[in-house]
Amino acid sequence: MVEIMTENKFDYFINGEKNKWEVIIGLEVHAQVLSKSKLFSSSSTKFGAEPNTQVSLVDSALPGMLPVINQFCIEQSIKTGLGLKAKINRHSVFDRKNYFYADLPQGYQISQYKNPIVGEGEVILDMPYGTKKIGIERLHLEQDAGKSIHDMDPENTFVDLNRSGIALMEIVSKPDLRSPEEVNAYVKKLRSIMRYLATCDGNMQEGSLRADVNVSVRKVGDIKYGTRCEIKNVNSIKFMQMAIEYEAKRQVELLEDGKAVDQETRLFDTKKNKTKSMRLKEEAHDYRYFPDPDLLPLEIDKSLIDKLKKTLPELPDEKKDRFMKIYNISAYEANILVSEKEISDYYEEVIKQADKKLAANWIMGDLFAVLNKKNISIARSPVSPKNLSILINLISSEEISGRIAKEVFEIMIEKDDNPKVIVESKGLRQQSDPIELEKIITEILTKNKDKVAQYKNGKEKLFGFFIGQVMKSSGGRANPKLVNEILKSKLK
Ligand code: MN
Numbered sequence: 025m026v027e028i029m030t031e032n033k034f035d036y037f038i039n040g041e042k043n044k045w046e047v048i049i050g051l052e053v054h055a056q057v058l059s060k061s062k063l064f065s066s067s068s069t070k071f072g073a074e075p076n077t078q079v080s081l082v083d084s085a086l087p088g089m090l091p092v093i094n095q096f097c098i099e100q101s102i103k104t105g106l107g108l109k110a111k112i113n114r115h116s117v118f119d120r121k122n123y124f125y126a127d128l129p130q131g132y133q134i135s136q137y138k139n140p141i142v143g144e145g146e147v148i149l150d151m152p153y154g155t156k157k158i159g160i161e162r163l164h165l166e167q168d169a170g171k172s173i174h175d176m177d178p179e180n181t182f183v184d185l186n187r188s189g190i191a192l193m194e195i196v197s198k199p200d201l202r203s204p205e206e207v208n209a210y211v212k213k214l215r216s217i218m219r220y221l222a223t224c225d226g227n228m229q230e231g232s233l234r235a236d237v238n239v240s241v242r243k244v245g246d247i248k249y250g251t252r253c254e255i256k257n258v259n260s261i262k263f264m265q266m267a268i269e270y271e272a273k274r275q276v277e278l279l280e281d282g283k284a285v286d287q288e289t290r291l292f293d294t295k296k297n298k299t300k301s302m303r304l305k306e307e308a309h310d311y312r313y314f315p316d317p318d319l320l321p322l323e324i325d326k327s328l329i330d331k332l333k334k335t336l337p338e339l340p341d342e343k344k345d346r347f348m349k350i351y352n353i354s355a356y357e358a359n360i361l362v363s364e365k366e367i368s369d370y371y372e373e374v375i376k377q378a379d380k381k382l383a384a385n386w387i388m389g390d391l392f393a394v395l396n397k398k399n400i401s402i403a404r405s406p407v408s409p410k411n412l413s414i415l416i417n418l419i420s421s422e423e424i425s426g427r428i429a430k431e432v433f434e435i436m437i438e439k440d441d442n443p444k445v446i447v448e449s450k451g452l453r454q455q456s457d458p459i460e461l462e463k464i465i466t467e468i469l470t471k472n473k474d475k476v477a478q479y480k481n482g483k484e485k486l487f488g489f490f491i492g493q494v495m496k497s498s499g500g501r502a503n504p505k506l507v508n509e510i511l512k513s514k515l516k
Contacts (some may be wrong), residue, residue, distance in 0.1 A: 026280075035246060037201035040276045044244045047238065047272040048252070049201035051264075053214060055193045055224040056168070056232040057100045063191035064134065071230045075173075075184035077142035083189040085129035090318055097111070097191040098322065100223040101141050101165050102332050107217045107339055108160050110145025112329050118165075118319040122312045126337030127170035127183050131200055133192075137313045138304045139163035141322065147197075147217070148341055149209045150359050158210055159198035168192050185283055187231075193224070199238065211235065211261050212363070216340050219366050234259045239271045250275070251285040257293050265479055267292040271299050279473065282312050329363045351380040360388055366403045373409035378416040386416060390430065394437055407436045415443040427500055428452050456503040456512065461494075464502070465510050479515060488512070 038045040062069060065082035082089045103110050117139040120132040142163035149156045150312045170188040174181050185442060189352070194216065201207050215226035215233060226233050240252035253271060258264045270292075275285050290299040315321075336367050338346070340362045347358040347368075362368045375502050395402060415432060420426045424432065424447055432443045432452060457463060468490060469476055480488040494507050 026276050027097070028269060028273070031194035035219075037203070038241065038272055039468075040280045044281050045241045045272070045279075046202060046244050046275050046278050048240045048242060049203075049207055049268060049270065050199035050252075051190065051193065051195075051197045051201065051210065051238070052236040053197075053211065054168075054234045054236075055104075055195060055214075055218060057097045057191035057193055058222055058224050059094065059097050059100060061095050061096075061190055062189040063094055063165065063477075065189055066094075067189065069190050072239050073186055075182070075186060077186065079185040080426055083129075083185055085131075086272055091134065091316075093319065093322070094191065096325070097165065099328070099332060100191075101163060102324070102329060103197075103336065104218060104223045105142035105145065105163055106329075106333060107221045107223075108142070108147060108163065108195070110160055110163065112512070113139065113141055113143055114324045114326065114329075115139065116141040116164075116322045116324075118316045118322070119313045120316050121166075125169065126174075126181065127185070128186070128196070129170070129173045129185065129188065133167055134319070135166035135313075136164035139321075140314065141324075147210060147213050148353070148454050149206060149213055151206065151209060151368055156200075156206065158200045158206075161196040161198050162194050162314055163195045164267070166192050166194055168464070174431050189444060199240075199445065204268045207264055207268060208261050211264065213340070216363055217450070220337055228260055231259060237264055237267060239268055241272050241273070241275045243481035250279070251287050252291050253285065253288055253299070255290050255307065256302065257353050258292055263292055263294055266297055267299055270297065274299070336366075351375065351384075353384050355379060357388065366401060370402050370405065370409050374413045374416070376413065378413035379420050382416045382419065383413070386406045386412060390433055406438075406440060407433070408440050410434060410443060411440055418443060418447065421452060422456065422503060422505075423447070424452060424454050425500070425504060431461065431500075452501060454503050455498050455501045456506055458506060460499075461502055462510055464494055464497050464515075465490075465514060468497065469514060469515055476515070487515075488513075493514045 026038060028036070028038055038047065045185040059069060061067060065080040067080045067083055068078045072080065080442045082091055102112055116136055118134050119137040120138070121135045122132040124131060139161045144162070147158045147160060149158060168187045168190040170183055170185040171182050174490055194205065197210065202211060218317070219226050234257050237255040237258055238252045238257065240250040242248065242250045253275070255267045255271060258267055271290070272344050283375060287305040289302045289305055292299050305395060343362040344358045347353055347361060348355060349386055361371045367387070369382060371387055374387065391405065391407065395405060415436070419426060419429050432446050435441070435442060435446050472493070475486050475489065490511055491504070491507060494502050494511070496506070507510035
């Protein structure tokens, strides 16, 4: 039995019959450039249009067509490169990658091969066991292909060329990933960086982010990499993780049986949760890469790179450091709050006038629960940052208890009212008048003389009972701190 083991919380390895193995993973992420028009034509990239309505002569590869580079897509790739702390190559080349497929009317894909636009960079992951640096090998620009539709007709395959020619950034990681969890963190971080930069919307359901996953295994302690398989075009993080687990086990079983792993391209079958062979891995020379004679090499001015550098927003890593330092919140909290720019914006809006720690708790707890339940993003939060900050201030100033605050919050979800108004209209203000409280407490102690006697005889657990009675009788409004003090002095 080959099984995935976690020896402690953090180690990930595969326990075979004979040896312990580790899995080596590298990702080729295809990220669709956020751009209104395609890489070499002015056709729209809008998602969800009728098939073949966003196709120019260039995209359909009619004879005589000539590609014209879209400068905006170049700028988007440079920005992404800068966000990955990568080297921007001022000289790069577009090559033709030749292959035949019905949804590739040109008979080749314009891509970059030996000279990509972006070189080595890095992505920092925050794992439970600390930060880990994942190397970026390169980022190159290329065209997307069209889509073959096999399930519309039993006898025919249809081709939709709307995607044909859309700009993709292929971001190739170094084989630095060691577990499905790291892959999860890596894809999320990459997506977060690109969303901050507004260079890719990261929408996996719409295919804006897909990955080819390279998986190999080796015995723990070995230095040489094993033979890898590439799982093509996986479009969700969950599937990436499942594919890696399956594939790693499969390879370990083969090797322990004395067989070899074939270098091949595989597909992940999302119904059977298995990878299956698609074809033996073609070598690069099979694609007959050569520089596209229709396109000049791309020469980028240093001034353009400098200009784009100045437009970069504060990115998640920097923001996280600032949040921890200035707002005095934990790394865990900061990580979550900066994971999406909208979340960090919301948080910073709330804490303009509210306690920073309480705000973090409320956003990550109660607010996220509501957003998850309603399946909406924080940008569409039913509770405005302004009203949440007022609610938090009512707690800080002890005008309402945490329990009552939750009640008020429930009402705010339905209608984003000022919590002060809700508290007043429902009479929820905390009861902090010592004379009033004393009256209630005396009443309860008189009603429960037997329990008071028991308490005085050493049954101290009953203190909680008295508190509960007071809270009940005050409709949950009694100031717990005061109740505590008064009760203690009365029971002495
Ligand atoms: Mn590619």
